[in-house]
Amino acid sequence: MRYLIRPATPADDAGILALVDATPQHGRVLLNFERQPAFLHGSGVSCETPELWIAVDEQDTVIAVFNVGCRRVMVNGAARPVRYAHDLRLAPAWRGSTLLVRLFRQLRQILRSGEWMQTVILSDNSASLETVGSGRAGLPVYYPCGEIETSLLFSGARRRAHGYRVTQATPDDLPLMQAWLDEYGPRRQFFPRYALSDLIAGHDYYRGLSVQDFLLAWRGSELVGMTGTWCQKGFKQTRVLRYPFALGGLRHLLNLYSRLRGGLHLPAAGGTLNYRLLHSTLVRDDAPAVLDALLQPLVEQARRDRCALSAGFFLQDPLREAASGYRRQRLASRHFLVSYGQDPRPLLDGRLPYVEVARL
Template structure:
């Protein structure tokens, strides 16, 4: 079948959701990363300005064969805020994977990118299909320059006692804290590569912050000064991780595993068709990147949200000293490869030595 590549429209929502549902991630547990009920609602959270394209049959009716998004969001690069594209949600129907559709998608992408423009993208380490195709360096495709490994942790919630220093306070934030939050995010965020740059007043109802409010942060005050921050985001209304099935033998093991999780804390595995229960953390900053301050915040959150969610999701690049903190908790670990994508040479030479940051809530 012959396809044409065009910009997506709102009326494509149902067809895009159907495509996403038909392209699961295989493994011992078959997962599907979904965007129900509105793909475009989630696209506006991942990117401030989505740039979504689809492949549709040139003649007659038929399902969409592919979709991708290369929208922009503002991030800190070398201490300056600038718009950078994030390439994601590339899904190709199984019926189209042996044809020319991938090359047509990337020919269109070449037209969209400006001279010298580069993008970010991440690929799950277990996603061998993507690593062997789009990141393979084939002729006609952009070059994927490896730029770090991301550890995404699903930290199991549980009741735990915590002791704070005498001059420390941890509490949920509110409207009156937005100025202090903004100052901390801008100063600490500018010290890292790719940290999101955004106006925190957007939590009052902006599409980029769908589901957030001024109360969706936990702050750490020491001596009355805000020293650490951790946002929390229930994103079930924009994306879901659905379990489609288990490998042979996993059905029985699931019940044993869930019993163990009930006793010790852990991610409970739902029956096929169910979704995983987790809360996504975002905007994780602490003064001077001090791991002991992050530990205080995570201790609070793991206890605070126990009984409401099975796990908290956060992510760090492996070279970030803060990555040592989630490694000390009971967790499920996922590895991803981070790339800078370009048709016009290696963009890594443009970056200074700042530590990179990943906002897993916007992947």
């Protein structure tokens, strides 16, 4: 069968959503990562400038999609546009065909000479990791560049006193918050370049986010840390399509336990999971105690709202220690720099890497 690879347009949104519905994530629990009401809404949060490509068959049905849009991140202390490769979906009937190779050939034409991209792959996604290391003609090289631990935080053993004052951000705090981002963001490799004026203006890159979603940590009158949470359920959903028989029968008991001790609320089959994503986390001297002071009210509020808080860190990040004092579930991922040219890793200096799980 013939197919055409081309840039996606807004008119393709319904076809892309149909492909998403047809490509759930298989495992013990059958999940689907949905993008209702519009696929482009989620793409505009992952990348400041999305670049969606699709493949369509002879009936103009969308059979594949991928995104290699750009977002500004800090590289060696300076903001630069870096592509993020994600949202790859192939219709089941086309898996094992030459379509994937053709998509990568198209990618090679898109990338400039010497350009590299970021991507993240779940550690238990053996199919994708085997493709990465297959050495098939036309595929770029995936250079391993760190491992990421993402934790769903549910509750802490008890509230720990650190001596920091935590406040909810207000519009009056915006100049100080922007100065904080400008000073501490460049100290982290891959930290996003954030302009809070775009947040206030309602830019798509900040969809569903407000100033009140940020928390600030103070020592006396001195700002020492900042983070925020982001509920993205309005444009990105994780839907549970099917439970294994035993888990489905125990779901109500598990939910009762979660209400008492903290945990992820399991919806009925067909429902969606509730969680919030940590973002914009910058702490002076990378002190875990400061982040813990910020996490405590966030985790407590998430527990009251029967949802979980998702926080991700590279394994070498000192702030990862702050998540260890909570009841949690952990998920491992691998971070790659992708290039058709030379290995970009020697170009990076020794700054601690940062992952923004809210934009994966």
